[in-house]
Amino acid sequence: MRIAVDAMGGDYAPEEIIKGTLMAAEKWPNVQLILVGQQERILPFLIGAKPANISLVEASEVIGMDEHPANAVRKKKDASIVVASRLVKLGEADAVVSAGSTGAQMAAALLGLGRIKGIERPAIGTVLPTAEGGKLILDVGANLDASPEQLCQYAQMGSIYAGKILKIPNPRVGLLNIGSEEGKGNELTQKAYSLLKVAPLNFIGNVEGRDVPYGRADVVVCEGFVGNVLLKTAEGLAGVLFQLIKEKITSNLIRKLGALAVKPGLKEIARMMDYAEYGGAPLLGVNGISIICHGSSKTKAIFNAIRVAQECVDVRLIEQIREGIPKS
Numbered sequence: 001m002r003i004a005v006d007a008m009g010g011d012y013a014p015e016e017i018i019k020g021t022l023m024a025a026e027k028w029p030n031v032q033l034i035l036v037g038q039q040e041r042i043l044p045f046l047i048g049a050k051p052a053n054i055s056l057v058e059a060s061e062v063i064g065m066d067e068h069p070a071n072a073v074r075k076k077k078d079a080s081i082v083v084a085s086r087l088v089k090l091g092e093a094d095a096v097v098s099a100g101s102t103g104a105q106m107a108a109a110l111l112g113l114g115r116i117k118g119i120e121r122p123a124i125g126t127v128l129p130t131a132e133g134g135k136l137i138l139d140v141g142a143n144l145d146a147s148p149e150q151l152c153q154y155a156q157m158g159s160i161y162a163g164k165i166l167k168i169p170n171p172r173v174g175l176l177n178i179g180s181e182e183g184k185g186n187e188l189t190q191k192a193y194s195l196l197k198v199a200p201l202n203f204i205g206n207v208e209g210r211d212v213p214y215g216r217a218d219v220v221v222c223e224g225f226v227g228n229v230l231l232k233t234a235e236g237l238a239g240v241l242f243q244l245i246k247e248k249i250t251s252n253l254i255r256k257l258g259a260l261a262v263k264p265g266l267k268e269i270a271r272m273m274d275y276a277e278y279g280g281a282p283l284l285g286v287n288g289i290s291i292i293c294h295g296s297s298k299t300k301a302i303f304n305a306i307r308v309a310q311e312c313v314d315v316r317l318i319e320q321i322r323e324g325i326p327k328s
């Protein structure tokens with residue numbers, strides 16, 4: 001197995017990207033990891049530490065977060081995410097992992113890899129921590145708008161991913177809505193509901209925003225605008241809750257003593273809520289494995305994203321989606 005890693009993408013590139021890749025190389029010595037980027041910036045972090053299963057591919061350009069994704073991908077043919085995606089297209093890598101510009105990675109995947117036949121638009125699927133473990137939310141930003149038919153395709157791809165990668169048997173699929181009753185929502189969700197109801201899925205109906213943290217659906221489907229707001233609200237809420245807990249349980253000596261007793265439990269909860277534990281988000285619907293990482297990803301997140309990429313290749317995710325999506 002060969003996985004291309006965009007060494008130049010992310011807030012902490014290339015150092016943290018390389019550290020995560022080195023950790024993965026040690027954990028999985030039989031996996032070939034390809035660091036793609038500017039070698040003069042990569043090599044200093046590999047001095048005396050380059051394992052045999054890590055190779056380098058030069059890419060002289062970098063796409064910045066402030067650049068227009070599609071324009072940058074077209075103009076910068078030697079950008080790291082473009083080169084890494086091209087390796088997948090040419091069959092020289094089985095997957096690509098990047099923490100760079102999400103828009104650029106999506107553009108590189110669409111222009112370089114294309115879509116799976118039958119898929120109208122790809123979707124970004126993110127695993128969100130819940131009381132019942134990690135659950136899949138899609139789309140969280142690949143496309144801000146969607147048609148009812150596209151939401152149905154998201155549900156089908158998400159169900160396949162949840163079953164094969166998250167190991168959830170017969171995943172429960174819920175449509176994110178403002179109420180649980182069938183007639184709730186806007187025109188989009190009402191039409192999507194009617195399609196999902198007859199689709200070959202374990203569709204459980206509408207789920208509200210408050211249902212998501214409880215894990216009442218294994219796959220939550222929505223358009224990208226709503227999904228992105230949901231994801232970032234959840235991230236912000238988790239961050240502020242832990243900040244408040246830390247402040248309040250250490251505000252005086254008595255509380256500090258009590259905090260020692262609950263510290264192990266708090267650490268366990270923090271680990272459950274840490275996005276880095278779940279790795280990257282797959283771009284579902286493109287004709288190749290493309291794993292999108294959080295822009296602030298560090299060592300552990302990159303390591304787990306590489307793990308997710310391996311799992312996607314192992315289960316032949318592209319073939320599974322191709323077989324599971326109607327062509328007409």
